[in-house]
Amino acid sequence: MSAVSQTPLKKIIISLVFVVLGCLLILQFINRPVIENPPVTGDLQAPQEVKAILKRACYDCHSNESNIRWYDKIAPAYWKVAEDVKKGREGLNFSVWSAMAKPEQAAKLWEAVNQIQAGAMPIKSYQIVHPGTKVSATDLLILRNYLSGTVTSKLADTSKTNALDIQYDKWAKGAEAPKTNLPVALNGIEFIPDYKNWQVVTTSDRFDNNSLRVVFGNDIAIKAIKKNHINPWPNGAIFAKVAWDRLKDANGNVKTGAFKQVEYMIKNDKKYASTAGWGFARFKTPKMLPYGKTRLFATECVNCHRPMKNNDFVFTMPVKH
Amino acid sequence: MKAIYILFPVLVLLAAACREQPDEKQLINKEASLPEDFNFSKLGLKVLSSSVNEKQNTMSTIYGNDLALNTAKAGTPVQAGEVLAMITWKQKKDEHWFGAKIPGNLQTVEMIRTSPDAQKSAKVDYQRYEGKKLTLKQDTTGNDKNIRYIFEQHPSVMP
Known part of the structure; x- marks a missing residue:
């Protein structure tokens, strides 16, 4: 390259650098967010x-x-x-x-x-x-x-066994979750009463929060498991995860206690695009009370599932039956 | 030298792409899965209850047909035509969630079928399949105890 052609190039580069720096400088003053440190009102206590x-x-x-x-x-x-x-x-x-x-x-x-x-x-x-x-x-x-x-692996206390007895009695006598006027979560997802008739995807023993769980899958989910087509899961696949209290006796036998909740994940990559392609909902107690205070409750669900983003946001490893 | 400016981002992208999307078969819990030719799912049984045995480090699920579910829920005597199954696994750590245990190696599948009987309310037929391949066990010692255990279990509350 000759010195003659280099000079204008240099000039261009230098002026470009100044333009970029200038822009950066201006950026510092526009739309500047404020990060404040509000008072610490109740800090975490840990070792x-x-x-x-x-x-x-x-x-x-x-x-x-x-x-x-x-x-x-x-x-x-x-x-x-x-x-x-x-x-x-x-x-x-x-x-x-x-x-x-x-x-x-x-x-x-x-x-x-x-x-x-x-x-x-x-x-x-x-x-x-x-x-x-x-x-x-x-x-x-x-x-x-x-x-x-x-984690304290305590034996089932009377409050928990009583809670089960009351629930069980009502349920055995025919009390059922609503079948009409279904409870609806704030994101529009309805309670699905049929979950208990679905096939099992897996079970799980949660010692972190003292619960036993069964994950059910609808037909689309079970077929997908059979064919190993689970990453991504097909649209229409639904999981229902049921959680019960974990009741342990003196011999180390753990049974399911009171029904705590059923949670759904409904796959639809278009309808639920804003929540990672899944519709999330949780219904608590046998009354199936929808969980969440605002429409944005599902953000909490997605955030927790995010580490599984390479597995289509699903933690469960299906067991073929 | 210039090649590295092009190569580097390409390599970074490739490395990222390789980490994406684990093989689908790896996401199946293989050691806990039942052999396909056992055709368990074709029985169309529903969940009756789920339990854990901490001493044995096992977890079990009991399944039943509608009749078995109804009898168990009502607490009425065994009837002819019930089908029950209990699957037991060794527990293993859930690699996706610290704080959970999930089914590990498949241990046993126990099957109960009841049929009409002249003397009793129903005749109980029991089979026990063991191990990864679910080989039918011929030895019948302990069968009565196992049958009693399965019939004694209360269903899990599923409103």
Whole structure:
């Protein structure tokens, strides 16, 4: 290349750099979100080594103690940081931990550790920019051991056996879930009374929240399992996951107690595109009361299922019958 | 040198693509699955109850036909024409959820069929299939106890 042709090229590059820098500078002043740290009203209580890991790996987005570094504050990256903090606090905020009921706290913590174990959290892009937030295998073991230690495998107490007896009595005498005027979840999904006549996809023993579960599948789901066509699942496939109390006797025999809930996942990649292609709904107690306070309750479902995004958001590993 | 600028993103994309979408067969719980030629699903049985034995580290599901379900729910004596099945698995850790155990190796399938009997309310026929291949067990010791256990189980509440 001759010196004559290089000069204009250089000029172009230099002016381009200035234009880009100028644009970046302007970006810093437009649409600038504010990340505030509201007061910590009831922080998570956990052993120091556990809390240290969570503080390091989670608290930037999941607490009111977000530590925003100077390099996080450069737009456009700053916009994503602000969005992550906003969404992070909405999903889980360790600074208002004590506002949650005990079972809800436990569920959140098990979910958090599962998100970490599956590699879904901390978010990859965040980890690359903040290498110190990585959760090592040793860290994960500390978290898992802590959770395992919180599980008390107690024998069934009278409140639980009574709850079952009352339910069972009514049910055996013919009390059934509504068959007309079906309960409807806020996202429009109706309770499906036929779930109990479906085939089994799997069972599950949940020691994290003291429940036994059976996952049922409708015909489309069962056929898909037979043909190994389960990633993605075909439209029309439906799962119904039933949960009962876990009642254990002195011999270590565990039976199902009171019916707690039935949860549905209905596959339709168009209709439910905004919730990962699945319609989620949960109906609680034999009255089948729809779960969720707002239409957006299914975001909670999707967030928890997100680590399974390579498995079409399904945790269940089907057992062929 | 320039090639690396093109190659690098391509390689990153390829690596990402390889991690996507695990093989569908890997998502089936194979060790817990029943042999296809056993044709269990063709019986069309429904779930009656589910249980865990912590000492044995096993989990079981009992299935039944409509008659068996109704008799169990009503708590009435055994009738002719009932079909019940109990499948038992060793438990294993759920690799997708820390906090759950799911069926592992298939251990037994126990089948009960009842038919009319002149003396009793029904004649009970019991078979026990064992192991991954579900081979029919010939030894009948313990059968009475096993039959009693299956009939004694209350159905799980499914409103």
